[in-house]
Each structure stands twice: as structure tokens, then as C-alpha cells.
Amino acid sequence: MLRTLDITATIALAEAPFHNLYFGHSFELSLDCFICERQGRTTFLTVGGERAVCTGDRSHGGKHFAPARVAGFDPMSGRDRKALHVVVQQWWAPFRDAKRDQASAPVGTGWVRFELPYTCPDGRNGRASIQSNLVLPHALTCEHCDTVLATGEDVPKIVERL
Numbered sequence: 001m002l003r004t005l006d007i008t009a010t011i012a013l014a015e016a017p018f019h020n021l022y023f024g025h026s027f028e029l030s031l032d033c034f035i036c037e038r039q040g041r042t043t044f045l046t047v048g049g050e051r052a053v054c055t056g057d058r059s060h061g062g063k064h065f066a067p068a069r070v071a072g073f074d075p076m077s078g079r080d081r082k083a084l085h086v087v088v089q090q091w092w093a094p095f096r097d098a099k100r101d102q103a104s105a106p107v108g109t110g111w112v113r114f115e116l117p118y119t120c121p122d123g124r125n126g127r128a129s130i131q132s133n134l135v136l137p138h139a140l141t142c143e144h145c146d147t148v149l150a151t152g153e154d155v156p157k158i159v160e161r162l
């Protein structure tokens with residue numbers, strides 16, 4: 001069956017010199033994978049990619065391509081806020097988790113991690129990130145000039161379309 005996930009993320013921008021902070025086009029999402037038959041595998045997705053990469057399980061051959069893709073990627077920029085709405089589609093089939101011997105559940109409550117690249121006014125590039133399992137509020141700080149660029153006030157959310 002085809003699963004569709006709506007993922008949303010928001011950050012509050014801080015008063016800071018312009019760093020051109022934006023949501024990067026690659027992100028990590030935990031998905032149940034019927035190919036390596038494991039639950040909650042870290043899966044790498046890229047906007048425009050026709051397939052994803054599952055980190056897999058070493059006893060099942062490790063990293064492999066996975067049938068998931070980014071079907072929508074809509075960043076929104078406000079004066080004091082940046083938001084992102086992502087739609088992920090994954091082809092999914094029931095399986096038993098090979099290691100935990102658990103039946104797979106069709107609705108996963110996984111986590112997601114977005115990278116936010118930026119450029120410091122001094123010209124150097126950096127990368128901040130937000131993810132579902134963070135302690136909040138989470139300050140995104142420039143690794144070069146130590147300025148707080150934004151704050152994550154809410155964790156990214158994943159909702160499956162039914």
C-alpha cells in the first residue's frame with residue numbers, strides 16, 4: 001500500500017545579521033522498511049529523488065534503495081518565522097521485524113531531522129538542524145559567530161494521511 005506522510009516544521013527567526021538560513025533539500029526520516037524487514041530505519045530523502053536510501057541492517061546487506069520519495073516540499077518564509085510542509089510517499093507492505101520478531105505496524109510514529117544550511121556574513125558556510133526528539137526551545141546558533149539565528153519552539157510533526 002502507498003502511505004502518505006505530512007511533515008511540518010517551524011522555526012522562529014531571531015534578530016540576527018542576515019545568514020540566509022533555509023531548509024535544506026535533504027533530510028532524514030525514520031520509516032518501517034519491508035525490504036530489510038526492520039522498524040524505524042533511518043531513511044535519507046532528497047527533493048527530486050525518485051527513491052530513498054535506507055541505512056538498512058548489516059545482517060541484511062546494509063544500505064539499500066527504498067521505495068519512498070518526496071512528493072511535496074513547500075518552504076514558507078515569513079518576517080519572523082520559517083515553516084516547511086513536506087509530503088513523503090512510501091510504498092509499504094506488512095512484514096515481521098527480523099530482529100525484534102514483532103509484527104510491523106502500518107502507522108509509524110517516527111522522527112524526522114531537517115538540516116538548515118546558512119552562510120555567515122564572514123562568508124563561511126554552516127549547518128544547523130532540527131529534529132523530532134529535541135528538548136525545546138532549541139536555539140539554532142551560528143557555529144562561526146555564535147549568534148542565535150532561530151529557535152525551534154515546536155518539534156517537527158509527522159502525520160499519516162488516512
Ligand SMILES: [Zn+2]
Binds near residue numbers: 034036038057064
Ligand atoms: Zn531497509
Ligand SMILES: [Zn+2]
Binds near residue numbers: 121
Ligand atoms: Zn555567523
